[in-house]
Amino acid sequence: MTFHITDVGRLLLLFFSACICLSSTATFTGDSIELKEVIITESKNLNTRARITWDKLENYSGRRLPVLLNDVSGIYLKNYGNGQLTTIAVRGTSSTQTELMWNGIRINSPMLGQSDFALINLGFYDNVAIQYNQLNGAIGSNINLNNVAPGPGAGFQGVIRGGSYGLFDLTMSTFYGNSYLRGTTRFAVLQCENNFPVKKNGSLIRQANAGVYQWALFQQAHLISKKNHQVSLFFWLNNAERQIPPTLQQMLSFARQHDKSFRNLLHWNYEKKGLKLSSKHAYLYEYLRYINPLAQLDNVSFTHVMRNLFQAGYSKGIFNFDASLFADYEYASSDGYRRPHRRILSGMCSKFSFNIQRLTLSGGFRQELIDLKTSPFMPYLSANIYRSWNGHLVTVEATGKRSFRFPTFNDLYWAGSGNPDLKPEDSWNAEAVFKYSYLNIFNLSLSNYYAWIKNNIQWSPEASGIWRPQNLKNVFVRGIEISSKTNISLAKQTTSILYVSYTFTRSTQTSSLIANDGAIGKQLIYVPIHRLSAMAAISYKGFEVSAAVRYVGMRFISSDNTESLPHYTTADLDLSKHLKIDRSTARINFRVNNLANAIYQDVAQRPMPPRNFEFTLFLNI
Amino acid sequence: MNFLKRFIVLLFFVVIAAFSGCSKQDDAKPLPDVKGRKVWIINEGNFQFGNASIDVYFPDSQKIYKNVFKHVNNSSLGDVAQSAVLTDETLFVVVNNSEKIVAIDRKTYKEKYSIKLPGSSPRYMCLVSSTKAFVSELYAKKIWIINPETGELTGSINTEGWTEQMALFDKELFVAQRSRPNDIYVANVLVINTQTNQIIQRISLPEEPVSLAATSGKVWVLCKNFQSSVKPTLICINASMKTIERQYDFLPDDSPSLLRSIVPSNKLFWINNGVYSMQTNQDSLPLQPLIPGNNRNIYAMDINPENEEIYVADAHDYVQSSTVYRYNKSGILMHSFKAGIITNSFVFE
Numbered sequence: 001m002t003f004h005i006t007d008v009g010r011l012l013l014l015f016f017s018a019c020i021c022l023s024s025t026a027t028f029t030g031d032s033i034e035l036k037e038v039i040i041t042e043s044k045n046l047n048t049r050a051r052i053t054w055d056k057l058e059n060y061s062g063r064r065l066p067v068l069l070n071d072v073s074g075i076y077l078k079n080y081g082n083g084q085l086t087t088i089a090v091r092g093t094s095s096t097q098t099e100l101m102w103n104g105i106r107i108n109s110p111m112l113g114q115s116d117f118a119l120i121n122l123g124f125y126d127n128v129a130i131q132y133n134q135l136n137g138a139i140g141s142n143i144n145l146n147n148v149a150p151g152p153g154a155g156f157q158g159v160i161r162g163g164s165y166g167l168f169d170l171t172m173s174t175f176y177g178n179s180y181l182r183g184t185t186r187f188a189v190l191q192c193e194n195n196f197p198v199k200k201n202g203s204l205i206r207q208a209n210a211g212v213y214q215w216a217l218f219q220q221a222h223l224i225s226k227k228n229h230q231v232s233l234f235f236w237l238n239n240a241e242r243q244i245p246p247t248l249q250q251m252l253s254f255a256r257q258h259d260k261s262f263r264n265l266l267h268w269n270y271e272k273k274g275l276k277l278s279s280k281h282a283y284l285y286e287y288l289r290y291i292n293p294l295a296q297l298d299n300v301s302f303t304h305v306m307r308n309l310f311q312a313g314y315s316k317g318i319f320n321f322d323a324s325l326f327a328d329y330e331y332a333s334s335d336g337y338r339r340p341h342r343r344i345l346s347g348m349c350s351k352f353s354f355n356i357q358r359l360t361l362s363g364g365f366r367q368e369l370i371d372l373k374t375s376p377f378m379p380y381l382s383a384n385i386y387r388s389w390n391g392h393l394v395t396v397e398a399t400g401k402r403s404f405r406f407p408t409f410n411d412l413y414w415a416g417s418g419n420p421d422l423k424p425e426d427s428w429n430a431e432a433v434f435k436y437s438y439l440n441i442f443n444l445s446l447s448n449y450y451a452w453i454k455n456n457i458q459w460s461p462e463a464s465g466i467w468r469p470q471n472l473k474n475v476f477v478r479g480i481e482i483s484s485k486t487n488i489s490l491a492k493q494t495t496s497i498l499y500v501s502y503t504f505t506r507s508t509q510t511s512s513l514i515a516n517d518g519a520i521g522k523q524l525i526y527v528p529i530h531r532l533s534a535m536a537a538i539s540y541k542g543f544e545v546s547a548a549v550r551y552v553g554m555r556f557i558s559s560d561n562t563e564s565l566p567h568y569t570t571a572d573l574d575l576s577k578h579l580k581i582d583r584s585t586a587r588i589n590f591r592v593n594n595l596a597n598a599i600y601q602d603v604a605q606r607p608m609p610p611r612n613f614e615f616t617l618f619l620n621i
Numbered sequence: 622m623n624f625l626k627r628f629i630v631l632l633f634f635v636v637i638a639a640f641s642g643c644s645k646q647d648d649a650k651p652l653p654d655v656k657g658r659k660v661w662i663i664n665e666g667n668f669q670f671g672n673a674s675i676d677v678y679f680p681d682s683q684k685i686y687k688n689v690f691k692h693v694n695n696s697s698l699g700d701v702a703q704s705a706v707l708t709d710e711t712l713f714v715v716v717n718n719s720e721k722i723v724a725i726d727r728k729t730y731k732e733k734y735s736i737k738l739p740g741s742s743p744r745y746m747c748l749v750s751s752t753k754a755f756v757s758e759l760y761a762k763k764i765w766i767i768n769p770e771t772g773e774l775t776g777s778i779n780t781e782g783w784t785e786q787m788a789l790f791d792k793e794l795f796v797a798q799r800s801r802p803n804d805i806y807v808a809n810v811l812v813i814n815t816q817t818n819q820i821i822q823r824i825s826l827p828e829e830p831v832s833l834a835a836t837s838g839k840v841w842v843l844c845k846n847f848q849s850s851v852k853p854t855l856i857c858i859n860a861s862m863k864t865i866e867r868q869y870d871f872l873p874d875d876s877p878s879l880l881r882s883i884v885p886s887n888k889l890f891w892i893n894n895g896v897y898s899m900q901t902n903q904d905s906l907p908l909q910p911l912i913p914g915n916n917r918n919i920y921a922m923d924i925n926p927e928n929e930e931i932y933v934a935d936a937h938d939y940v941q942s943s944t945v946y947r948y949n950k951s952g953i954l955m956h957s958f959k960a961g962i963i964t965n966s967f968v969f970e
Contacts (some may be wrong), residue, residue: 202696247718249671249700251739294740296803402853417845515916518941525940533855558962560941563672605671605700
């Protein structure tokens, strides 16, 4: 694969020129500055307390979603290598059991059921949120990528990053508009050779065939009426070409993968007094080509998806009512299918809640249809109570719900393997959450969660030797999540912040269709029991230092827990200097990833980069 | 702020607990110094997990030593141990996805050398002499010729498809050949002159070969169509005439595999949701299994030629330790034990 960067050369030149001109008039900012902070907020809406939102993603612009999740959450990501396929395992569930949403629209691949988080550039969204145990179809969680209308006026943000192993990354964003019409245009390009040294058969060699090249374009436009209407249009184009490196036990690889996606969304929103109406219509196209010359493979797959979502909400006094209807069309074609397949998914959900002083009670249900097959009735119940005094706030919440996941197209129709008789996965989830906060100084969240998952779909061989997906097992998940955020002012003109997040997860198989299955009672593969991340940052007079530490516990790679990947700890160090240039701001950043040069793998035989360096320039005009 | 201090202390303990609570599993045991007969157990491991392994079983004492290669050599065997053959001094293990053949000392378990075949996907090895061996291949449309003594690649023979198991009769090598994935249809047995390295004949098969074995003067091939419900067949080829002599039909729903033979007693064995056995002169296939399948996922079977003991391995869900069952020749269970992940063959000393 040959990468061409010349097509963005002119833009780069312009960008650099602008930076040089502006930096010649640069002055140090005085006093304290805003920390390299990802603001974590809890929704003020009492009905969605189990939502954590990461705002102010400017500092993560150009970086991929896994970097943020690794820094500030306890979520484990299954990463096949730098820039390679990255999937998520939330609270001991599988990647197909987590839904990736874009402005409220599900964008998981209907063929695979999962999403590749390595293709999600954080510079394209205004906030990222994670929701647990909501009234939706996700057994694990929802990860939400959200865009909001910019304010009136105009501005530009550019981020250029260079680093070890051929890293080059450029993300540009500009917003413009007046009171009625506003828009944002974003563009990003990423290139990385990933030719870092790896130890193979006792000798150190450069990793080959590991390059990544990606570009993306994003446009949003908003028409805002004085009569409480807002119409938004989103357009998102993504293109990625990735070489797939050999594993540590392979000599060569010539495999590569080409991903393309094209996503559109039209959103109408109306709000007046307590009434909210919303209508969303999306068209999603995804293309995947996998080429492996050694294995004689050149497979093309693509999907067309249309999603329609209608939502209504009404609040009056202590009552709150939300309802939604959805109707989706999914079409998939692949060299792996005998013919293209299509299906229609539809459904509705409704939730009613009311507040009695400090207590909020919510109840609801969800019902889905796939073609003409109905899902079971999915109820939802939640109770939330809080108490506040002198700046202290304590909240306790309990939630229970049922979820359901239909098999993917590949599960059903892969030629010679698909199993059209598969049952959907069926889950009951429960969670208790305790939260404490003191002013804006300290936040603590402690969650105890459970999930009982029936008919878990797993690919395994039949007597004929052909691999087929089957409803092989039942799974019991339970665990604890602790997260905290602390703001401390150690001295004048100094601010500091500390995030700590720890997850304990037990996810075990409780039954099986396999004879003498040694996996019963054992931890599922690739689910770490312990996961800890901590990030601390301190700033003084325009300078900022931050460090992030991530610990991932041992992960079993055999279902009877006889083989495992060892635990690892990585640390990153980040140094920044903020500059004020007239009305613009800039930040120069130097980052060391994997400071201690840890040798580790998230996926067996897929090495992750050793110590590496990045230099980044942020510019806001 | 007292609460804050307490919280920080609590966090500190959580961190310490998290870091100290994990330790790497270690299945290293003392090296086997047991005298007596030995069975090498080849564990394929998971594709791209790099966890292929070798266990050693001593039938007399019923002792099993796991992962001996890694224990002795302090390195992984590789990715997907496809097959193995034994010589007087060396065990050659064909490591498919690592594109190599590892030569291991029979007594010390130490790696002697590796024969690297870059860009290949080797499957089976057949020794013709101490200095010449043929290696079949999945993707590269070649049969490799190597010198096992020096570890050198000495040549190759072009083929049309995916070559599998081999049987040697004097100077002629019979090789099962089937279609490569996503490629033209191929279903035959190649006959190669081992002195000239030339393909001298192609014996057409009714369907693609899935397994091959040899008895006195005969080559037996299990054939199966993977795309339709055509009946699988067992084909008998006369090795000297190079023609199909007999054909046995299975039922359409049958899925036979792992054809094995005992040359002195002219017996055949195979798996078809259970272990089946028949004499080579029988007119029809047996209806009852010698050993019932019992809902097991039997992925390996080999017969000890000395005493006709039958070793089968249940791979379960393919991501856990296999269970090995050792039966006597009447199909009575003698011993069962755990082996590595995806046991695919047994090699008898």
